Amino acid sequence: MARLLEVRGLTAFYGETQALFGIDFDLEEGGITALLGANGAGKTTTLRALCGAVKMRGSVRFADQAIEGRATEDIARMGVAHVPDGRGTFSALTVEENLKLGAYTRRDRAGVAADMKRMYARFPRLKERRAQQAGTLSGGEQQMLAISRALMLRPRLLLLDEPSFGLAPLMVGEIFAILGEINREEGVSMLLVEQNASLALELAGHAYLLETGAIALSGPSAALRRDETVRKAYLGY
Amino acid sequence: MEALIQQVVAGLANGGIYASMGLALVMIYQSTHHINFAQGEMAMFSTFIAWALLQAGWPYWGAFGATVLISFAGGLAIQRIILKPVEKAPVLTNVIVFIGLLVIFNSLAGWIFDHTIKPFPSPFPKFTGAGKLISGHDLGSIAVMLVVLALLYSFLRFTPAGLAMRAAAQNPESARLVGIRVSWMLGVGWGLSAAIGAVAGMMVAPVVYLDPNMMGGILLYGFAAALLGGIDNPWGAVIGGFIVGVLENLLGAYVIGTELKLTVALVLIVTILTIKPNGLFGKAVVTRV
Numbered sequence: 001m002a003r004l005l006e007v008r009g010l011t012a013f014y015g016e017t018q019a020l021f022g023i024d025f026d027l028e029e030g031g032i033t034a035l036l037g038a039n040g041a042g043k044t045t046t047l048r049a050l051c052g053a054v055k056m057r058g059s060v061r062f063a064d065q066a067i068e069g070r071a072t073e074d075i076a077r078m079g080v081a082h083v084p085d086g087r088g089t090f091s092a093l094t095v096e097e098n099l100k101l102g103a104y105t106r107r108d109r110a111g112v113a114a115d116m117k118r119m120y121a122r123f124p125r126l127k128e129r130r131a132q133q134a135g136t137l138s139g140g141e142q143q144m145l146a147i148s149r150a151l152m153l154r155p156r157l158l159l160l161d162e163p164s165f166g167l168a169p170l171m172v173g174e175i176f177a178i179l180g181e182i183n184r185e186e187g188v189s190m191l192l193v194e195q196n197a198s199l200a201l202e203l204a205g206h207a208y209l210l211e212t213g214a215i216a217l218s219g220p221s222a223a224l225r226r227d228e229t230v231r232k233a234y235l236g237y
Numbered sequence: 238m239e240a241l242i243q244q245v246v247a248g249l250a251n252g253g254i255y256a257s258m259g260l261a262l263v264m265i266y267q268s269t270h271h272i273n274f275a276q277g278e279m280a281m282f283s284t285f286i287a288w289a290l291l292q293a294g295w296p297y298w299g300a301f302g303a304t305v306l307i308s309f310a311g312g313l314a315i316q317r318i319i320l321k322p323v324e325k326a327p328v329l330t331n332v333i334v335f336i337g338l339l340v341i342f343n344s345l346a347g348w349i350f351d352h353t354i355k356p357f358p359s360p361f362p363k364f365t366g367a368g369k370l371i372s373g374h375d376l377g378s379i380a381v382m383l384v385v386l387a388l389l390y391s392f393l394r395f396t397p398a399g400l401a402m403r404a405a406a407q408n409p410e411s412a413r414l415v416g417i418r419v420s421w422m423l424g425v426g427w428g429l430s431a432a433i434g435a436v437a438g439m440m441v442a443p444v445v446y447l448d449p450n451m452m453g454g455i456l457l458y459g460f461a462a463a464l465l466g467g468i469d470n471p472w473g474a475v476i477g478g479f480i481v482g483v484l485e486n487l488l489g490a491y492v493i494g495t496e497l498k499l500t501v502a503l504v505l506i507v508t509i510l511t512i513k514p515n516g517l518f519g520k521a522v523v524t525r526v
């Protein structure tokens with residue numbers, strides 16, 4: 001499989017404070033890669049750095065093009081969709097307007113309309129609430145909306161920042177099942193950031209473990225699941 | 238009774254002007270959280286451009302359209318060239334830039350066009366029916382302002398670019414993530430504000446006459462309108478503008494006399510800021526977490 005994303009020596013800063021200390025990782029086209037780590041490890045910062053939303057250094061290659069230093073909106077236009085920390089919903093706009101915004105950079109009207117239908121088919125609850133202000137949705141519905149909005153870009157790479165955060169277990173199961181489906185059926189590659197390691201290791205084929213801004217461990221998910229330290233610190237058995 | 242109707246119509250005509258200035262302020266406030274103190278002087282300068290075109294022999298509506306376009310381009314250019322470099326700077330830096338713009342436009346207008354008060358034509362017939370009680374300019378001005386508001390509403394509500402502008406104002410980070418060029422959206426917002434201000438200037442100039450200080454008091458009323466409606470709500474500012482206009486005229490005619498009208502605006506601003514800081518229609522977004 002081809003390499004879709006190649007990150008080398010990635011560092012990131014908030015003002016003078018350094019949050020990432022030279023991270024290397026790769027992501028195969030069509031796969032799901034997980035980025036695990038405790039709260040404050042630097043997972044969100046990594047995604048922000050990839051999108052050019054935080055001061056960073058190092059090299060980031062996406063689809064064989066250097067994207068470090070580019071503007072966030074240009075990186076989005078190259079096919080990197082981001083479901084950010086806190087979901088990033090346009091809360092005063094309607095569900096339908098949120099979806100339209102996801103496809104803002106696309107010019108194929110027919111394709112956009114068809115994708116909108118597919119989103120509604122996948123998430124019937126969004127269809128019911130299409131004319132409602134997004135801010136009035138439940139947490140799970142908002143997460144569905146954030147994922148749908150990101151998919152409306154027709155991305156090659158989907159960045160997901162803790163899609164399980166704050167949701168009931170049943171809802172989490174539903175959302176993770178759909179993410180797996182989207183990956184298999186549409187071939188969208190995903191970089192999945194999670195604190196919930198057991199969940200993420202089930203979905204992802206490959207995983208990296210982040211500790212205080214550096215990669216502590218990496219490998220196929222199956223291997224990480226067997227690893228003593230991962231089991232004790234992140235899986236709890 | 239007829240006098241009352243006349244006062245109300247005149248109030249609505251003024252209100253349309255205040256509504257437009259309020260709307261222009263809100264358009265920029267929404268996306269930047271800054272009050273553009275130079276909004277009035279920009280409108281004044283636009284009106285001088287229209288005046289110069291008319292002097293050069295342009296037909297009224299030709300000069301009107303050209304002025305709107307030039308003002309849009311000028312507003313866009315000001316944001317791109319002057320405001321963009323200070324986008325991330327502290328509030329005070331921006332305030333200083335706004336005051337700088339205000340002074341520059343004021344003195345530039347005085348220098349180019351001098352300070353003598355000039356008459357500015359109205360495109361509307363002097364009087365219409367109803368016992369000549371209602372001025373043709375007042376009615377025409379109300380109509381023009383309503384058309385401007387309808388156009389702006391349609392743009393924001395029904396076009397992809399309008400949707401992108403609303404998204405960029407509400408949540409710039411997420412807007413960037415879907416590929417919206419947020420900084421350019423701010424520029425378009427400045428262009429639209431300048432264009433709306435230009436229309437307001439051209440509609441008010443036949444009444445107050447054209448000179449470099451023409452918009453000073455009017456911007457204050459626009460500010461009162463925006464605060465009354467809710468500084469983050471464009472349609473609140475519009476309603477606020479009409480309320481302020483009618484209130485000002487009725488109070489001026491029947492209660493306090495015309496000399497104190499500007500004081501009314503100031504008292505209104507202070508009162509709103511104390512009692513209802515979010516205005517009548519301020520933020521009503523429901524959020525659930």
Ligand SMILES: Nc1ncnc2c1ncn2[C@@H]1O[C@H](COP(=O)(O)OP(=O)(O)O)[C@@H](O)[C@H]1O
Nearest residue numbers: 014017019037038039040041042043044045046
């Ligand atoms: N906006 C910010 N300003 C300053 N420091 C921040 C900011 N956001 C995150 N940090 C710091 O960067 C580090 C990594 O945070 P983050 O990437 O959010 O971790 P995670 O997503 O893994 O929980 C933490 O030490 C955090 O305190």
Ligand SMILES: [Mg+2]
Nearest residue numbers: 043044045085
């Ligand atoms: Mg995080």
